Amino acid sequence: MNGRVSALQSLPGVGLAKKLLNRRMLRLFFRDKLTGLGTVLVLVTFFLAVAAPVLSPFPEDAYENVRVAERLQSPSAKHWFGTDRMGRDIFSRVLYGGRVTLFIALAVTLLSIAIGVPLGLVAGYYSGAIHEVIMRVADVFLAIPRIILALSLAAALGPNVPNVIVALSVSFWPRFTRIVEAETQSLRHELYIEASQSLGVSPVSILFRHIFVHTLPTIIVRGTLGIGFTILLAATLGFIGVGVSPPTPEWGLMIAESREYLPGTWWYALFPGLAIFLTVMGYILMGDSLRDAMDPRLRGIEG
Amino acid sequence: MHRTAEESHLLRIKDLALEFHTERGVVQALDGVNLAVAKGEVLGLVGESGCGKTVTGRSVLGLIPCPPGRIVRGEIWLDQENLMTLSQENLRSRVRGSRITLVPQDTLGPLNPVHTVGTQMGDILKYKGRSRNGRPNRPGSDHQEILDLLRAVHLPDPDKILAKYPAELSGGQRQRILIAMAFLPRPELIIADEPTTALDVTVQAQILKIFRDLVARDGCSVLFITHDMGVVATICDRVSVMYAGQIAETAPVRKLFESPRHPYTVKLLDSVPSPEKKEISQIPGTVPTLININKGCRFYDRCPQRLDRCRDHKPGLTQADEDHAVFCHLFG
């Protein structure tokens, strides 16, 4: 037995990462059929999005392209998902659409977390003016339904990807603030926090090294569920016309385009819709199992 | 441990072996436990945490979930009936709460927070009560019996108590009610699982006195599980000492304290602080994990007087005296 403790122990979150990546954890991600399905969907959609340029049979169709002769063709060996009104291969566009959608969803979620979580931590730990100001501001934003807020902002700002991200983030961050504030309030009274305080550890240190870590499960669950809803919102914005603009391959936009050709050209709406459905499902199914993975105490049944 | 006539024993546990199948392996929780409680006697079952005393108590009531538990062998006899042959349904309807009752350590969990004390005690009599002469009680006398019992446990204003909810009472008051509830159906055997561990010492002293008085009044038998040797001295007639799933020694209380035989008992008594002593000693080493444990005496690793034989050969029962049994190779 060597007398030295491994250097890894000091890095933040390493304890967590070690717990996450061992074999038991992997079993957790697949512990029942639904959870496994969720994980698989998330991984598959992510992979497909990343590998879109490689996997698409017609990468040039991703944006602007016209093939008049092949317009609105039903699915075939050449075009697995059929073609759209410009003759572009829908399969390729769905794949590329995944990139757009996922990029937006992840950007929105991360931005909202970056704004909302620190505010929630501070509001939960301190009482008085700081707490009040932060929570009231968050309340104002929370009072407005997310979609209306996003819609109005997006309409005001103009239809492009950065604006969509801003609009969706503004409507999302208060949710993190509220849940983090609630968790912080209760964690603040935990005995180990009291112990750290009596050891003279600074509040900032306590907030970010102790409390924040314990709020991660809630954040992750909310985040993964939020990704799902964000994807839907982005698609909605696109569908209405205030989101990204053509020729960007975005699933909502594609469904919007398909409207005037329905019900005949069923494939035009089906495949983007299916993509939305599967992606959102995957994140929601996986969100639950991730939360369970975070707590080391839930691992294993002691004799 | 064995009296002249086996029939005088109310509870007999014969060679009970129990294991738990867990992710980390098979935990051999009980390894051939032999125990007997005579009619009208208070037997203490004492040991440290993890020794299996609570598991033994719960096994009598069939409350060990199987799986992950599994009874490997053994018999549990209540009077003339082998409890292990009974189905859960039979146990529930005929034994639990009527012939055998339990006084638990936790005072809040076992009481239903949304029913008053009166309702809960009334339910016991309604579903489990057997009156002294075998006939069902009349409703009025039920109420009287409850009040009498509440007075016997030194609860002032029993009428007021009946109307209260469990959360409105203190820990000491709740424990008295749980004791009253255990005595209410006039059971043959009461299993008390560390009922005073969580209480202040002055409250504990009162509770033990109440317990003694009620046992004397009703003549029931008690299996009193505890880790506190002082409590054993106060309330028990005989005591069995357990270590890591094995019974080390069984004797009348006075004999055990005056002349303990098993090395573990000796060391245990030495490490207990008490007003009579100024020194306490330690037991080096730690309690072994019960997975993949040696087949012989489980105190082997820490025993200052161990023999080679002890590791792999289980000691048998030796009668150091007519009523003093030791499970140790040093004596047989």
Place this chain on the structure above:
Amino acid sequence: MTSPLLEIRALKRYFPVRSGLLHRITGLLRAVDGVSLEVNAGEVIGIVGESGCGKTTLGKTVQGIYRPTAGEIFLEGKPLSRLPAKDLRRLGLSLQYVHQDPLASFDPWWPMARSLDEPLRAHTDLPWSERMERVVRIVKAVGLDTEHLECFPHELSGGQLRRLTLARVLALNPRVLILDEPTASLDVSVQARILKLLSDLRSEFKLTYVFISHDLRIVRIMCDRVAVMYLGKVVEIGPTEAVLRDPRHPYTRALLAAIPRLSPGEPQDENLLEGEPPSPLFLPQGCRFSSRCPLFQEGLCNASEPALSPIGPGHEAACFRSAELSTSEETVARVGGFGLEKAEKREGSKMRIGESDAS
């Protein structure tokens, strides 16, 4: 005559009780209601009482987890409330509180190494490797090894966790440790080892202990002096042997009588208290113990509160009728008085524990 290392003067800690829709203050919980104590360097003073007597609140208020409602705490002669923040921080490290529940006092998601490193990281500028060296040294001093550092709190036993709470606090080189029920919920055999460890650490690190416990048996083994608390006040205080041999407050007697004896078959029923302590929100008039006291005297005990008055050298009790509690042999026998063989006392150490710890 040197001044005491730690001095507590008329310390009070009240908690407002709020109820109703508007959370108005409806009552005052006087958890600690005027406690004065002096603790000399190197001694072990015990604080004994049952649940609700205020001993934990006292410990936490002294350390600074709670701010005192009134009164003053002097550490090394300096009043803690009047120090500037920087000095307070530095001095406050000398006074550390060890929680009753070792499992709950560690972050369950942190490996032990990180938890033990935390105070060093917060208060020193040492690089990680040096901090780890110190941690390993202290961990060995409490009888554990590096393998325990890689565990999570729930993977360790009660005794091991207790050792680690001590290790964490020792990293700051404290002078006074307030130990809140250090052996609570530990098995009897483990308890003996922890007590021996505490004794060894005290000599090795030159510590002073405030030893909070509900168990007079342990206090007798560990403490030089003892203070008995009831409902927020000290009712008796003095050298341990004196208090236990000649208890002059009825509550102390009741505590002694209630301890289950190892000599079977001799219950001391006459000295058992009835009932439970009154709620600290509704204190009786006059002496707080009057509602349960076997010596209660109408007109005397419910008229005013008795103050601590001297009985013998260093021994005080707060009872109007303490003089009547004699030390006749008969009383001693009834109370189950502690055996009085004069054991030789070793310099600076009250502990006499046999056999060394082999683990």
